[in-house]
Amino acid sequence: MTKEEIRILYKKKRRSISAAEKDKLEDLMLIQFQRLPIEIKNSIMSYAPIEVQNEFDPELILDYCDFKVKNLIFIFPKIDTETDTMKSYILHEGSFFEKNRYGIAEPVGGIKIFPEDIKMMFVPLLAFDTNGNRVGYGKGYYDKFIKLCDPSMIKIGFSFFEPVVIDDVSAMDEKLDFCITPERIYEF
Numbered sequence: 001m002t003k004e005e006i007r008i009l010y011k012k013k014r015r016s017i018s019a020a021e022k023d024k025l026e027d028l029m030l031i032q033f034q035r036l037p038i039e040i041k042n043s044i045m046s047y048a049p050i051e052v053q054n055e056f057d058p059e060l061i062l063d064y065c066d067f068k069v070k071n072l073i074f075i076f077p078k079i080d081t082e083t084d085t086m087k088s089y090i091l092h093e094g095s096f097f098e099k100n101r102y103g104i105a106e107p108v109g110g111i112k113i114f115p116e117d118i119k120m121m122f123v124p125l126l127a128f129d130t131n132g133n134r135v136g137y138g139k140g141y142y143d144k145f146i147k148l149c150d151p152s153m154i155k156i157g158f159s160f161f162e163p164v165v166i167d168d169v170s171a172m173d174e175k176l177d178f179c180i181t182p183e184r185i186y187e188f
Contacts, residue, residue: 002168006135010126010161014054017160022054025160028182030060036178036185038154040065041119045075045088048097048105049124056158058122075113078106079141086141088113102137115148123176125157129166132175132188146174156180 001009017025046062049055066072074091079100089095089110097105123142125134134157136142146155157179163186179186 001164001166003135003138003166006127006164006166007138010135011053014126014160017054022160025182026057026060029056029158029180030064032180032182032185033061033156034064036156036180037187038178040069040072041154042069042071043073043075043113043117043119045077045118045121047077047122047124050102050104052103055124056160058158061122061158075118076107076110077141077145078110079104086145088115088118088145102139115145116150118149118153120154120156121146121149123155123157125159125176125179127161127164127166128157128159128176128179128186129169130163130186131169132177132179132186133166133169133173134176134179135164135166140172143172143174154178 044065046058049057062074075088076091077086077088080087089107090113091107091110095107095109098108100106123134125136127135155176157176159179159181162181175188177188
């Protein structure tokens with residue numbers, strides 16, 4: 001399938017998941033995350049889920065990481081509307097979230113951080129393949145941002161579904177290091 005076909009199909013599949021089923025799937029994904037053969041880094045870039053898209057909510061995973069790592073730094077993305085690029089911000093006590101033009105909650109306030117200082121990133125996705133490629137929402141913000149990061153940064157995706165075949169992977173696409181599903185961990 002092409003990325004556009006995958007976007008249409010997987011948005012529909014995700015919307016069909018009930019709230020109770022989503023909670024169960026996210027619990028199973030936390031268990032899988034706890035089995036990852038890596039050390040949790042001290043700075044994690046995550047994202048606020050798009051609720052209307054029934055997107056995976058990384059809150060349970062972040063809570064677990066916060067429990068395991070002292071002084072964990074939480075980083076969230078924000079679209080810079082002047083440059084149409086993604087920036088990253090460390091949350092602090094005065095930070096709060098506000099929806100952007102795409103309906104995605106972004107930090108207001110916070111301290112700007114350079115991409116190369118991020119050690120681990122939770123990358124949103126609609127689907128992924130067995131090679132670590134992902135299908136996002138099609139704007140390319142994450143692929144462009146990841147190119148600015150340290151190559152050793154760990155990139156993790158979370159999917160309610162098993163991998164698909166993506167027919168139109170491009171050289172611009174950045175691969176994940178891991179993708180976690182309710183059933184297993186995929187390492188690339």
